[in-house]
Amino acid sequence: MKLGKLFERLVQLLPVLLGVSAIVFIMMTLTPGDPVDIMLGDQHVTEEQEQALRKDMGLDLPPLERFVKFIGNAATGNFGLSFYHRQPVMEVIASRLPATIELSLAALVFALALSIPLGVIAAVKKNSLLDRLATVSSLFGVSLPGFWFGILLLMLFAVHLNVLPVSGRAGFSSEVPPITYLLLIDTLLHGRFDAFGDALAHIVLPAVTLGLPMASILMRVTRASMLEVLEQDYITFAEAKGLSRYKILVKHALKNALIPTVTVAAIETGSLLGGNMVVETVFGWPGLGRLVVESIFVRNYPLIQAAVLIYAVTYVMLNFFADILYTVLNPRVRL
Amino acid sequence: MTDAVSRTELDLAGLRTESLFARNMRLFATSRLSLVSAGVVLAFILMALAAPLFAPHDPNETDLFRRLQPPAWMPGGEWAYLLGCDALGRDILSRIIYGARVSIFIGAAVILVATTIGTLAGLAAGYLRGWTDIVISRLVDILLGFPYLIFAIALIAMTGPGLGNIILALAYKEWVIPCRVVRGETLAAREIEYVEAARAMGGSRRYIMLREILPNILSPVVVVSTVRMAHVIILEASLSFLGLGVQPPTASWGSMVADGRSFMLDAWWVSTFPGLAILLLVLSINVVSQGLRDAFDPKFHD
Numbered sequence: 001m002k003l004g005k006l007f008e009r010l011v012q013l014l015p016v017l018l019g020v021s022a023i024v025f026i027m028m029t030l031t032p033g034d035p036v037d038i039m040l041g042d043q044h045v046t047e048e049q050e051q052a053l054r055k056d057m058g059l060d061l062p063p064l065e066r067f068v069k070f071i072g073n074a075a076t077g078n079f080g081l082s083f084y085h086r087q088p089v090m091e092v093i094a095s096r097l098p099a100t101i102e103l104s105l106a107a108l109v110f111a112l113a114l115s116i117p118l119g120v121i122a123a124v125k126k127n128s129l130l131d132r133l134a135t136v137s138s139l140f141g142v143s144l145p146g147f148w149f150g151i152l153l154l155m156l157f158a159v160h161l162n163v164l165p166v167s168g169r170a171g172f173s174s175e176v177p178p179i180t181y182l183l184l185i186d187t188l189l190h191g192r193f194d195a196f197g198d199a200l201a202h203i204v205l206p207a208v209t210l211g212l213p214m215a216s217i218l219m220r221v222t223r224a225s226m227l228e229v230l231e232q233d234y235i236t237f238a239e240a241k242g243l244s245r246y247k248i249l250v251k252h253a254l255k256n257a258l259i260p261t262v263t264v265a266a267i268e269t270g271s272l273l274g275g276n277m278v279v280e281t282v283f284g285w286p287g288l289g290r291l292v293v294e295s296i297f298v299r300n301y302p303l304i305q306a307a308v309l310i311y312a313v314t315y316v317m318l319n320f321f322a323d324i325l326y327t328v329l330n331p332r333v334r335l
Numbered sequence: 336m337t338d339a340v341s342r343t344e345l346d347l348a349g350l351r352t353e354s355l356f357a358r359n360m361r362l363f364a365t366s367r368l369s370l371v372s373a374g375v376v377l378a379f380i381l382m383a384l385a386a387p388l389f390a391p392h393d394p395n396e397t398d399l400f401r402r403l404q405p406p407a408w409m410p411g412g413e414w415a416y417l418l419g420c421d422a423l424g425r426d427i428l429s430r431i432i433y434g435a436r437v438s439i440f441i442g443a444a445v446i447l448v449a450t451t452i453g454t455l456a457g458l459a460a461g462y463l464r465g466w467t468d469i470v471i472s473r474l475v476d477i478l479l480g481f482p483y484l485i486f487a488i489a490l491i492a493m494t495g496p497g498l499g500n501i502i503l504a505l506a507y508k509e510w511v512i513p514c515r516v517v518r519g520e521t522l523a524a525r526e527i528e529y530v531e532a533a534r535a536m537g538g539s540r541r542y543i544m545l546r547e548i549l550p551n552i553l554s555p556v557v558v559v560s561t562v563r564m565a566h567v568i569i570l571e572a573s574l575s576f577l578g579l580g581v582q583p584p585t586a587s588w589g590s591m592v593a594d595g596r597s598f599m600l601d602a603w604w605v606s607t608f609p610g611l612a613i614l615l616l617v618l619s620i621n622v623v624s625q626g627l628r629d630a631f632d633p634k635f636h637d
Contacts, residue, residue, distance in 0.1 A: 019477030148610030274482035
C-alpha cells in the first residue's frame with residue numbers, strides 16, 4: 001500500500017471522528033438537569049462559587065465555542081473531574097483500562113484459537129458430522145446472551161465444581177509491580193508463576209464468555225474462505241505435484257484462507273468493547289465497562305461521556321486498521 | 336405424477352407464473368428446520384399476545400412461603416409452579432410468559448421504526464445521490480463509529496430507563512443497518528432497465544423509489560430485519576440485565592436473569608430458565624433468518 005493512499009485514508013477518518021465527538025457533545029448538552037447542579041449534589045456553595053464553576057467549565061460560552069473547547073480538551077485527555085471519585089476523569093479511566101484491554105485480548109486469543117482449527121476442519125470435512133456440529137454450535141454461539149452464559153459458567157465452574165474463582169482479576173497475593181499493566185504478562189516478567197496461574201484462573205471464564213460469539217463468527221468466516229481457497233487452481237496443482245495433504249492445507253491454503261479471518265477478527269475486536277460492559281458486570285471484572293455501568297447509577301456524566309468518546313474513537317481506529325490490514329495482507333486489493 | 340412433470344416443464348418453459356415472493360416462501364418451506372423454528376417464533380408471539388391465558392399465576396404475585404421454591408420435578412417443588420419461584424415467591428413460568436411481551440414488543444418496535452426510517456433514507460441516498468447521499472452516508476459512518484451497546488447505554492443514561500426510551504435508544508443506531516443495505520441495492524437497481532423504463536415514461540422520483548425500486552429490493556430488507564431482530568432482543572435483554580431496561584416489577588427476561596445472580600449457590604433455576612427462553616427465541620429467529628436468506632438469495636449459498 002502506498003503511503004499517499006494511507007494518508008488519504010487517515011484524512012477520511014477525520015470527519016468521522018469529528019462527527020462522533022459532535023454526537024457525544026450533543027448528548028452531553030441535551031442531558032436533562034444543570035451539569036453544575038448535578039456535580040455539586042448536596043454541597044452548599046455560594047452564588048459566586050457556582051458562577052465560578054460554571055465559568056471554569058466553560059458553560060457560559062456559546063455552543064460552538066464550547067464544542068471547540070470540548071474537542072481541544074478531549075484531544076489532550078482533559079475530561080474534567082469525576083466528582084464521584086474526586087480525581088480527574090482521565091486518571092480514573094486510565095486505572096481501569098488495562099483490565100479491559102487484557103480481557104479483550106484474552107477473548108481474542110480464545111476466539112482465534114477455537115475458530116481457526118474448527119473452521120479449517122469443517123471446511124476440509126465439508127458436510128461431515130463434524131462440519132454440521134460446528135455449524136450448529138456457531139449458531140448457538142451467536143444466539144447465546146453473554147450475561148446468561150457467563151452466569152451458567154460461574155454456576156458450573158465456580159460454585160458447583162469450585163475449580164475457578166467467582167469474580168475479580170486476581171487475589172491480593174498475586175499483585176506485582178506493574179510493567180505492562182497486563183497482569184498475565186507482568187506476573188510472567190516477574191517470574192511469579194503462582195500469580196500467573198491465579199490471574200489465568202480469574203480470566204478464563206470472562207474471556208470465554210466474551211470471546212464465544214466472536215469465535216462463532218470467525219469459525220464461519222474461516223470455513224467459508226477455506227472452502228473457496230480449496231477450489232482454486234493452485235491447490236489442485238499442488239495436489240497434482242503430489243504434496244502431502246497436510247502441507248497443502250497448512251502451507252498453501254491456510255495462508256490465503258486466513259485473510260478474511262484476520263480482517264473480520266480486527267473488526268470484531270471492536271465489538272468486544274461493547275460486550276465487555278455486560279461480561280465485566282457478571283464477573284466483577286475491574287475494567288472500564290463496569291466503571292461505565294456503575295457511573296450511570298451515580299449520574300457521573302463527565303465519566304460516561306469520556307468513556308463513550310474513548311470507546312467510539314477506539315472502535316473507529318480498529319475498523320481503520322482492519323481496513324489497512326486487509327489491503328496489506330491481500331495484494332489483489334488495490335485502493 | 337403427470338401433474339408434477341407438467342409443472343416442471345412449465346417452469347422450465349417459463350410459462351407458469353408465480354410471484355418471486357411466493358417462490359421464495361415455497362423454497363423456505365422446504366427446510367424442515369426453518370419451519371420448526373418459525374413455529375417456535377410464532378408460539379412465542381402467541382404466548383406474548385395471550386399471556387394472561389397461558390400464565391398459570393399472576394406474574395407479580397408474591398408469596399414469601401414459596402420463596403426460591405424449586406421446579407416441580409425437584410424435591411420441594413409442586414406442579415402448580417412448574418419452573419419454581421424467585422426470591423419473592425413469584426412464579427417463574429408466569430414471569431417468563433409475561434416477559435416475552437417485553438422482548439418481542441421492543442424487538443418488533445425497534446425493527447419496525449428502524450426498518451422504515453432506514454429503508455426510506457437508503458432509497459433517498461441511493462436514488463437521489465448528490466448531497467442527500469453525502470449527508471445520509473456520513474451520518475451512517477458516524478453512527479457506525481459507536482459500539483452499539485455503549486451508544487444505547489449512553490442514551491439511556493441521559494434519558495432514563497423506560498419502555499419508550501429503550502426503543503428510541505436502540506432505534507437511533509439500528510436504522511443505519513437497513514439503510515446501508517437499501518442504499519446499496521438501490522444504487523444497483525437504478526441502473527437496471529425497469530427503472531430506466533419508469534423514468535422514460537415520466538414516473539416521478541417518489542413513484543420510482545416507492546413503487547418501482549422498493550418492491551424489488553424487499554427480500555434483502557426482510558432478511559436483514561429478521562437477523563437484526565434477534566440482535567435487538569439480546570441487546571434489550573442485556574440492558575435489562577444491567578438494570579437499564581424496563582423497570583421492576585414488570586417482568587423482563589434480562590432482569591430475571593440478573594435477579595438470579597444472587598442465588599447462584601442455592602437456586603440455579605431463577606437465572607437459568609429466563610435465559611433459556613432468550614436463547615430459544617433468538618436461536619429460532621436466527622435459524623428462520625438463515626432459511627429466508629438461503630431461499631431469497633441463491634448467491635448466499637456456501
